[in-house]
Amino acid sequence: MSEKTGYLPIKWLLSSLTLFLLLAIPGAPGIAQPVQTLPDDSVYQLSLPLTDSKGVTRDWRTLRGTPRLVSMFYTSCQYMCPLIVESGKAIEHQLTPSQQKKLGVVLISMDPARDTPAALNKVIEQRKLDPARWTLASPRADDVRTVAGILGIRYRQLADGGFNHSSALILLDAEGRIVARTEKIGSQPDPEFVAVVRKTLGNP
Numbered sequence: 153m154s155e156k157t158g159y160l161p162i163k164w165l166l167s168s169l170t171l172f173l174l175l176a177i178p179g180a181p182g183i184a185q186p187v188q189t190l191p192d193d194s195v196y197q198l199s200l201p202l203t204d205s206k207g208v209t210r211d212w213r214t215l216r217g218t219p220r221l222v223s224m225f226y227t228s229c230q231y232m233c234p235l236i237v238e239s240g241k242a243i244e245h246q247l248t249p250s251q252q253k254k255l256g257v258v259l260i261s262m263d264p265a266r267d268t269p270a271a272l273n274k275v276i277e278q279r280k281l282d283p284a285r286w287t288l289a290s291p292r293a294d295d296v297r298t299v300a301g302i303l304g305i306r307y308r309q310l311a312d313g314g315f316n317h318s319s320a321l322i323l324l325d326a327e328g329r330i331v332a333r334t335e336k337i338g339s340q341p342d343p344e345f346v347a348v349v350r351k352t353l354g355n356p
Contacts, residue, residue, distance in 0.1 A: 155157035179227040180343045190216075191289035192319065195302050205272035212258075215287070219331075219352050220256040224305045224317065226263035227271045232319045235337045237279050239321055240286075242341045243349060255353060257286045260299060262315055263305050265291035304333065323349055 190196055196213045203209040221240055223232035240257045247255065262266035272288040273343070283289075291299055300307055307317035323332045323345070331352055334345035 155203070159248065160285065167320065191327050191329055193330075195330065196328035198292055198298065198302060200299055202204065202287075202291055203236055203264075203269065204287055204289040205269050205276055205283070207269040212289075212326075217256060218327055219254065219255045219326055219349075220258050221349075222258045222303060222322045222324055223320060224262050224300060224303065224307070226261055226315055227267050227275050227283065228263070231339065232317070235281075236319055236321070237275070237347050238282070238339050239337045239341060241279075241281075242339050243321070243346055246341055246346045247350065247353070250356045251350065251353045252285070255285065255349070257281075259288045260303075261288070261290040262296050262300065262305075263313075264293050264296065264327045268314075295341075321345070323352060325352055 164325055169227050200212045202212050221243065225236050244252050250339055261271045272290065275288060276286065290294050303322055305318055305320060307315050309315050319337045320333050320335045322330055325331050332348040333346055334342040336342040
């Protein structure tokens with residue numbers, strides 16, 4: 153066997169060994185890591201396209217990785233939905249600036265036919281919501297009942313186009329598991345719920 157023919161297999165083996173080691177090292181640069189499996193009780197098991205106030209449509213699984221306050225609302229609501237927004241803001245005010253940065257707020261419309269990106273953005277501007285932390289979005293009409301069922305929100309459309317609906321804030325952990333919920337809506341947040349939010353976010 154010539155020196156050349158004996159060298160090539162060794163080089164090939166070394167290259168293969170290097171590739172194997174890279175694949176075996178979590179976070180190795182340039183190597184795509186496998187997607188972590190969702191917990192069985194994660195709401196993100198449901199594929200749910202949402203169109204936000206900027207007109208961008210993404211599956212809500214992209215929300216994974218950050219704890220979230222989630223609720224359902226509709227923009228033309230004059231009473232309970234503004235209180236839901238104020239409840240979210242009141243809970244934020246109970247947190248430190250560091251904790252606020254770790255928490256997202258997601259309001260999902262139950263009226264996608266009328267809650268266009270422009271309508272959603274109008275609420276963001278009127279209520280002075282931080283778009284870096286607050287996401288207002290509409291699902292497909294066929295998905296409204298499904299997501300309401302997962303979040304435990306009861307609703308019924310009225311003849312005038314409005315809705316009777318239950319009002320709640322649901323806390324999801326970073327993996328989309330329901331950690332807590334409160335139906336105490338208003339400017340005075342539920343202290344027990346706030347305590348769970350703080351615990352989920354960790355120390356300031």
